[in-house]
Amino acid sequence: MSAHHLPGDPPVPLLLRRSARARRISLRISALDGRVTLTLPKSLPERAALEFAAEKEDWIRGHLARHPGQVAVTFGTVLPVAGRDLRVVRGQARGVRVAGDEIAVSGDRPARSLERYLRELARDRLAAASDAYSAQLGRPFHKLVLRDTRSRWGSCSSAGALMYSWRLILAPPEVLRYVVAHEVAHLQEMNHSADFWAVVQDLFGDHEAPRRWLRENGSQLHRYRFTD
Structure with a gap:
């Protein structure tokens, strides 16, 4: 696979995947994480796949707008944990501790x-x-x-x-x-x-x-x- 981007604001990450069985370009957006994957025949230049994605830009962006975006977990993130919404905060004690509606983590990379x-x-x-x-x-x-x-x-x-x-x-x-x-x-x-x-x-x-x-x-x- 190779990684590319569809230009714009924001740019959309694209994964290009080659398949010996593919006869034409296909486009898939994962229902789980919104990943956009283009599958293309082995002999087709990558440029053709990127042009195909550009033609479908409105459809791709419309679909992604309805899809829950990824959440990078860090301080301030609210995580659903076993039925409780817990906000990630910086903790003083080593390890991970839950108190009230907060989950405290020590260090700078939680x-x-x-x-x-x-x-x-x-x-x-x-x-x-x-x-x-x-x-x-x-x-x-x-x-x-x-x-x-x-x-x-x-x-x-x-x-x-x-x-x-x-x-x-x-x-x-x-x-x-x-x-x-x-x-x-x-x-x-x-x-x-x-x-x-x-x-x-x-x-x-x-x-x-x-x-x-x-x-x-x-x-x-x-x-x-x-x-x-």
Whole structure:
């Protein structure tokens, strides 16, 4: 891939990707983070792709205007953490501490420290919920892994390995618990049949509200960028 920009105010970052299977230029804007990617045939000059993007500038900018922009996490950022909006402030004590509606971080570069803190908090909450639902179902899981996935919030392998996106800690607690109940239910039903949804109902209860929340708001959890 190569990085370019669509000129203007502000400039729009473009990623150019070549594909041996592409027969024409295609344009995609990620629903998760607003990334603009142009895929072009191997033999086509990059200039042609940039001209194509310039022709589509009004459409690109219109789409991005409706898309939640990325948020670089720093002092002053308001982070949704387990159902609470916390403002990032500079702390005096070492590490990360939550007090009231603030989350205090020492040092001058808070993003990495916050990401580590949130990953550990996510692991604690996800492991506790997984243990509880697994015991309720009477089926143990083999291991638990956290990732920063964009295509799914969780998964369960046939070997009993559970995987979750650590960004679920940025969602309301009931949404995190629903995702866990969904994946634990796969320990018994490796499908999305009526029997599977009956297991989810037994474990979690009415799950329509958290499912709807993820459909409508899940992409916003990827807005937050934890790089200094």
